[in-house]
Amino acid sequence: MTVANSQETMPAKAPLSENVTWLLSRMTALATLIVALSFASPYFFQTGNFVNILKQASFQFLMSSGLTIVVLTAGIDLSIGAVLGLAACVGASFLANGQIFYGVGSALLVGFTCGLVNGSLIAYLRIPSFIATYGMLWIAVGLSFVFMDGQVIYGFPESFRVMGSGFIGPIPTPILIAAILLIIMVITLNHTKLGRTLYAIGGNRNAARLSGMPVKFWEMMAYGISGLLAGFAGLVIIARTGAVDAGVGNDLLLPTIAAVVLGGTSLMGGRGGIVGTAIGALILAIILNGMNLLGVDTYWQIGVLGSVTVLAVLADDKISKHIDMRG
Amino acid sequence: MTNPSVPLIELRGATKKYGGVKAIDNVNFTVYPGEVHALCGDNAAGKSTLIKCLAGAVKRDTGDILINGKSVQIQSPRDAKRHGIETVYQDLALADNLNVAANLFLGREVMRSGFARIFINHGFMEDEAATVLKRLKIRLPSVRQKVHNMSGGQRQCVAIARAVYFNAQLIILDEPTAALGVKETEMVFDLVREMRDQGHTVIMISHNLNHVFDLCDRVTVMKTGVRAGTLKVREATQDDVVKLIMAGGRDFDQSRDALHSAPDLAGCA
Numbered sequence: 314m315t316v317a318n319s320q321e322t323m324p325a326k327a328p329l330s331e332n333v334t335w336l337l338s339r340m341t342a343l344a345t346l347i348v349a350l351s352f353a354s355p356y357f358f359q360t361g362n363f364v365n366i367l368k369q370a371s372f373q374f375l376m377s378s379g380l381t382i383v384v385l386t387a388g389i390d391l392s393i394g395a396v397l398g399l400a401a402c403v404g405a406s407f408l409a410n411g412q413i414f415y416g417v418g419s420a421l422l423v424g425f426t427c428g429l430v431n432g433s434l435i436a437y438l439r440i441p442s443f444i445a446t447y448g449m450l451w452i453a454v455g456l457s458f459v460f461m462d463g464q465v466i467y468g469f470p471e472s473f474r475v476m477g478s479g480f481i482g483p484i485p486t487p488i489l490i491a492a493i494l495l496i497i498m499v500i501t502l503n504h505t506k507l508g509r510t511l512y513a514i515g516g517n518r519n520a521a522r523l524s525g526m527p528v529k530f531w532e533m534m535a536y537g538i539s540g541l542l543a544g545f546a547g548l549v550i551i552a553r554t555g556a557v558d559a560g561v562g563n564d565l566l567l568p569t570i571a572a573v574v575l576g577g578t579s580l581m582g583g584r585g586g587i588v589g590t591a592i593g594a595l596i597l598a599i600i601l602n603g604m605n606l607l608g609v610d611t612y613w614q615i616g617v618l619g620s621v622t623v624l625a626v627l628a629d630d631k632i633s634k635h636i637d638m639r640g
Numbered sequence: 641m642t643n644p645s646v647p648l649i650e651l652r653g654a655t656k657k658y659g660g661v662k663a664i665d666n667v668n669f670t671v672y673p674g675e676v677h678a679l680c681g682d683n684a685a686g687k688s689t690l691i692k693c694l695a696g697a698v699k700r701d702t703g704d705i706l707i708n709g710k711s712v713q714i715q716s717p718r719d720a721k722r723h724g725i726e727t728v729y730q731d732l733a734l735a736d737n738l739n740v741a742a743n744l745f746l747g748r749e750v751m752r753s754g755f756a757r758i759f760i761n762h763g764f765m766e767d768e769a770a771t772v773l774k775r776l777k778i779r780l781p782s783v784r785q786k787v788h789n790m791s792g793g794q795r796q797c798v799a800i801a802r803a804v805y806f807n808a809q810l811i812i813l814d815e816p817t818a819a820l821g822v823k824e825t826e827m828v829f830d831l832v833r834e835m836r837d838q839g840h841t842v843i844m845i846s847h848n849l850n851h852v853f854d855l856c857d858r859v860t861v862m863k864t865g866v867r868a869g870t871l872k873v874r875e876a877t878q879d880d881v882v883k884l885i886m887a888g889g890r891d892f893d894q895s896r897d898a899l900h901s902a903p904d905l906a907g908c909a
Contacts, residue, residue, distance in 0.1 A: 504759045506749050509738075513746060516735030523717065523733045524747030583737035 334632060335577050339592050346599050354606040362602065364485065370598035371491035374591055375549055376565060377572040378498055379428075379542030381590045384573055385502075386514045386535045387582025388442035392431060393543045393569050395453035398562025400424040401547030402457050405466040405557045413473050420544045427453060428540020432533030446536075450566075457559040467556035477552025487549055491591075494542075498587040511535060515582030567615070571622040572597045577629055597621075646709045648673040648841050649694065649725070649810055654703030656689050663689040665865045667703070670893065671810065676832065676842045678852040678873075681862035681885055687845050690862065691812050694843070695727040696720035707809070724809030728799045730818055736788040740780060741769035743787050744802045772805045777834050793824030797831050804840065811835070813844040817851075829855060849878045863888035870894055 351358040376393060383390045404420030407413075427449055434445040479486045502508035510531045513521040522528045551557045576593025578585025600621065604614050647670040654667045664686040671677045679687045692698035694705065696717045705714050707723055714720050720727070734743050745765045752761045769783040778797045780790070787795055796816055803811045813832070817825040832855055835842055846852050852859050853873055861868040861884035868889035871880060875894070883889075 500759075504762075506751070506758075506760065509742065509749055509760060512737060513735045516737035517733070519731075520733035520735050520746065523729075525718065525721075526747045583735065 335589070338628070338632060339577065339589070339596070342596055343592070343599070346596065346603065350599065350603040350606070354603070356606050357603065362606075364488075366595070366598045366602050367488050368485050369602065370591075370594040371485075371487040372546070372550060372553070373568060373572050373594040373597055374491045375487075375494065375542065375546035376569045377576075377590050377594055378494060378587060379539035379546075380569055380573050381498075381576070381578055381585070381587055382502075382511060382535050383442070383539045384515075384578050384580060385511050385582060385585065386532055387518070387580075388435060388532070388535070389570075389580070390428075390431065390446045390536060390539045391443065391566060392427065392446040392449035392453055393539065394562035394565035395450040395457070396424055396427040396540050396562070397543040397547040397550070397565060398559065399427070399453040399457045399460070400544035401551045401557050401561050402460050402466070402559060404544075404548055405469070405551055406460075408469045408473055408551075409466050411470050413470055416469075416473070417548060420548050421541055422544075424544020424547070425537055425541040428537040428543070429533065431540065432536030435536060436529040436532035442536075453562075454559075457562075461559040463559075465556055465558045469552065469555060474552045474555060477549050477554070487553070490549065495587065495591050502587055507531065512583055515584075517583075567618055567622075568597060568601075571618055571625075574622050575625045577625075579629070580626070645672075647671060647706070648708060650706040650709075651690070651694065652704045652706065654690070654693055654700050656693065656698060656700045662865050664693070664700075664862075667862075667865075667867050668891070668893070669860060669867065670870075671841060671843060673841050674836075674839050675857040676836045676844065676855055678856040678859040679843060679845045679862065680847070680849070680852065680859055680881060681868075684864070685862035685885075686865040687862050688814065691727065691814060691843060691845065694720065694725060694810075695812055696725075697727070724807065725812065726803035726806065726808035726810070727812040728796075728803055728814065728816065730814045730816075734787045734795055734799055737786065739786050740773075740783040740790075740798055741766045743798055744769045744772070744783075744805060746802070748806070768805070769801075772801055775838075776801055776804060776831055778831060791824060792820045793827035796820065796824075796828050800828070800831055800835075804835065808840075810841050810843065813842060815845045815847070817846075817848075825851075849881055852881070853878060858894070861885055861889065867891045867893075 347358075356362060376397065380390050380393055400420040400423040403423045404416045406416075407419055408416035431442075431446050431449050434440045435442045476486055476490070481489050502511065510521065510526050510528075513524070513526060514528055514532055518528060547562070551561070572593040573590050574580070574593070575596050576585065576589030576591070578589055597618075600617070601614065604617065609617070649671045651667060651669040654669070655665055656663045667686070667690060669690060679690065681687050689698055693700045693703070694714070696714045696719050699715060705712055712723055714723065714725070717727075735746060738746070741762070742765070750761045750764050750768075751757045752759045766783050773780060773783065776797075778794075778801060780794055780798075787798060790798070800811070800813065800816070816828050816832070820828065829851060832842060832844065836855070844856065856873050858870055858872050859876070859881060860870040861881060863885065866888070868884040869891065870893045871884070872894045
């Protein structure tokens with residue numbers, strides 16, 4: 314070889330810099346937040362509050378996990394909050410009559426169907442995901458209002474409400490659900506053909522296609538899964554609150570995107586992952602919890618959320634450029 | 641196995657029109673097993689269309705493809721792959737965000753066995769990737785390194801190694817060094833040399849005659865959609881090739897059989 318390289322053997326060990334740097338930046342952010350808030354508020358560093366934060370992070374994770382899959386394929390799903398709302402409304406209409414099976418089934422079906430419609434438009438008709446899901450956002454919002462006709466539905470069976478507000482053993486159910494979902498998704502994304510395909514689509518769609526991967530089908534399914542998980546998150550949320558109206562999904566889009574971005578998943582696709590989103594959801598929950606404890610006004614909280622999202626993207630951009638220059 | 645006097649691949653009378661323009665017009669083209677065959681010509685001479693016909697990326701209007709003397713149907717990239725033709729395009733088909741091993745097996749992931757068959761066998765793919773890279777004398781820091789962090793030459797080598805690993809009969813390289821620096825180019829050509837020594841058959845589009853004369857057994861020159869001629873590198877000079885590129889020729893072929901016949905340069909201006 315003319316390109317001299319004294320290394321004879323090829324060690325399988327990867328250079329860890331990218332992952333380590335990323336994890337360090339997240340852990341630093343988490344630690345800083347926890348320390349700062351512990352000093353700022355006497356109510357922050359308490360077991361009860363930590364359980365609260367974990368619960369809040371779990372709800373957030375349920376919503377953001379589906380979006381993570383979509384973002385990994387270099388897409389975006391703006392319809393998550395609206396689809397979550399529509400699914401919750403349809404499901405609630407059965408649940409209020411005690412029909413748990415139909416309630417859960419219909420909510421999941423509504424979510425999955427909306428997602429598949431998004432996915433087909435994007436994968437097969439090549440409509441930009443931003444447009445397709447933005448259209449779906451308003452379709453779902455409109456349908457929710459038509460369906461609910463100004464009503465509030467409440468009075469769900471106790472056995473259903475366990476999902477959002479109960480305990481299994483000592484652990485609050487939503488935390489357990491989020492943990493199980495996290496494990497399933499870590500395995501799926503890192504150790505199955507589906508996960509590899511999603512990452513490849515986000516990294517280089519053309520390369521994935523030329524390699525014979527069924528790119529269009531799995532791109533469509535990414536949105537399908539996102540919709541399905543939105544429907545599921547809708548169920549868990551109404552199980553917690555015990556009531557639903559047409560506006561239930563209204564303010565959920567911003568934090569859902571924020572958690573994914575805070576978790577370091579690149580909006581350009583192919584980089585990041587579900588563990589990041591779990592950490593992102595945790596950071597977000599701590600920020601919101603801290604602002605509540607410090608008595609920050611709700612409208613200011615929204616502004617902070619937006620700023621943090623933009624700053625996170627900016628920071629990741631700088632960090633990855635820094636790594637590129639060294640590599 | 642293959643008979644060295646029968647062309648591994650033969651294109652007969654291939655024509656491809658884009659609207660009224662003939663990108664290639666009644667082109668004959670043969671490649672023998674084990675040779676490194678260069679494809680030269682000016683821009684718009686029809687080089688890319690020619691190899692895209694072989695790779696199935698373009699549907700030719702007329703013409704037959706024969707592999708080992710037998711007529712085959714190649715209408716899509718999948719057909720070409722099935723017949724053992726792998727193409728490495730200029731804009732590398734690599735997923736930057738994945739590591740070397742994952743890219744080598746992209747779309748052909750190896751799964752675990754038994755109950756775990758839904759899971760990817762990372763270890764096996766990494767070992768295999770390391771083995772094929774070692775066989776081709778490609779040195780990379782690690783098969784777990786993301787392609788994103790690698791140099792252009794290293795990336796090109798990974799793309800080529802992928803074609804080699806899946807036992808391609810014919811590997812087509814579309815300007816493998818177009819975007820590379822001198823050192824990087826050298827790295828890729830070392831690889832092509834290694835492939836030639838190991839008996840792989842390669843078609844390579846190149847603009848650099850020094851490289852062609854250094855690496856290749858024969859060179860085919862295209863000129864405005866027709867074949868100007870095919871020369872044996874050992875019996876030709878760079879001037880002969882330049883003349884063909886500039887002035888065209890009368891579509892002749894110094895086949896490998898006619899090893900001792902005089903070069904037929906009658907077509908040259």
